[in-house]
Amino acid sequence: MKFGIEFVPNEPVLNLASYAKTAEDEGFEFVWVTDHYNNRDVFATLTVLSMATNRIQLGAGVTNPYTRNPALTASAIATVNDISGGRAVLGVGPGDKSTFDALGIAGEKPLSTIRECVGVYRELFAGKNVSTAGENVQFKGAHLNFVKKDAAPIPVYVGAQGPKMLEMAGAVSDGVLINASHPDDFKQAMPQIRAGAESAGRNAGDLDIAAYTCFSIDADADAAKKKVIPVVAFIAAGAPDAILSRHGINPEIKKELGAEISKGNFKALNDLVSDQMVDKFSIAGDPEFCEKRMKELEESGVTQMVAGSPIGISKEKSIKMIGKIMKNF
Numbered sequence: 001m002k003f004g005i006e007f008v009p010n011e012p013v014l015n016l017a018s019y020a021k022t023a024e025d026e027g028f029e030f031v032w033v034t035d036h037y038n039n040r041d042v043f044a045t046l047t048v049l050s051m052a053t054n055r056i057q058l059g060a061g062v063t064n065p066y067t068r069n070p071a072l073t074a075s076a077i078a079t080v081n082d083i084s085g086g087r088a089v090l091g092v093g094p095g096d097k098s099t100f101d102a103l104g105i106a107g108e109k110p111l112s113t114i115r116e117c118v119g120v121y122r123e124l125f126a127g128k129n130v131s132t133a134g135e136n137v138q139f140k141g142a143h144l145n146f147v148k149k150d151a152a153p154i155p156v157y158v159g160a161q162g163p164k165m166l167e168m169a170g171a172v173s174d175g176v177l178i179n180a181s182h183p184d185d186f187k188q189a190m191p192q193i194r195a196g197a198e199s200a201g202r203n204a205g206d207l208d209i210a211a212y213t214c215f216s217i218d219a220d221a222d223a224a225k226k227k228v229i230p231v232v233a234f235i236a237a238g239a240p241d242a243i244l245s246r247h248g249i250n251p252e253i254k255k256e257l258g259a260e261i262s263k264g265n266f267k268a269l270n271d272l273v274s275d276q277m278v279d280k281f282s283i284a285g286d287p288e289f290c291e292k293r294m295k296e297l298e299e300s301g302v303t304q305m306v307a308g309s310p311i312g313i314s315k316e317k318s319i320k321m322i323g324k325i326m327k328n329f
């Protein structure tokens, strides 16, 4: 199994660069940076991380086809690829509705929009002149001047959770980034990804299936669990009812969580977020528990384990703890 790490650029980029170097030294193969308009820019962040590292792959995890024109996204990630000596990876997803509302973006037709964009990204990465009259993307001879004809392709991953998105990801992507932490979610997702791959005449075994987890590791298991509570609250509050029910959690809890989150009353979340929610929506605990859960993810078909925020009490210490566990895979 490959290991990745996710950073939210809501802290100084030079801190993230230092963590990325530590992760590279520990043997992580991917670093992913999230993309929300209200945090630091994903591509500027990846550029700085590329200067601080030599081998680790640098992924936008994930951008979306609405806040940037697809040609701008292609140019940005191809620039990171150019700067880093070919280490860039593009992750694209439907985008986070809660951030779109603030920008007046509707984010419609995510399935067909992302499917069209993946095709356009790939042609631009190959240095082609792109003309397309799609339902959602219309180009007339778009072209990236700095990309050589038939340049090595930049891998395109899709961030997906819903069944149709997972199926589409199976049909068109090089990998799928699934925002989930429990093996049950991957057992549910794999058949949908497989169906999509088969519908496109592809082998699902060629895809990188990444568990984009909410992760927190510490020698003190209780401290690790306490650290994830606000993140689990956000995940649960935004999760479709079907996912909550799948984990035996009453979807009614979403209203209470949402109310406390919108009031910024994070103390109240400690009482609302149950141990069961922590278990189902995160990997949080001591190294022994985390390793056991990672092994379960691998058995459920996961090929890349991404340690996502908050990662732990001290990111540096947590990265080194995961580095030790990595040696057992």
Ligand SMILES: C[C@H](OP(=O)(O)OC[C@@H](O)[C@@H](O)[C@@H](O)Cn1c2nc(=O)[nH]c(=O)c-2cc2ccc(O)cc21)C(=O)N[C@@H](CCC(=O)N[C@@H](CCC(=O)O)C(=O)O)C(=O)O
Pocket: 033, 034, 035, 036, 061, 062, 063, 064, 093, 094, 095, 096, 097, 099, 108, 109, 110, 111, 112, 113, 159, 160, 161, 162, 163, 164, 165, 166, 177, 178, 179, 180, 212
């Ligand atoms: C759109 C949504 O897809 P989803 O995969 O559940 O989207 C939820 C999240 O994955 C999405 O918000 C992501 O952008 C969230 N996300 C991030 N979102 C961000 O904004 N920033 C990030 O950095 C980020 C990281 C990230 C990493 C992994 C990951 O899995 C998700 C991540 C959904 O509702 N899908 C349904 C319905 C799809 C649909 O709308 N179908 C319509 C439209 C058809 C058409 O599109 O033409 C239809 O069938 O009629 C489904 O898949 O079945």
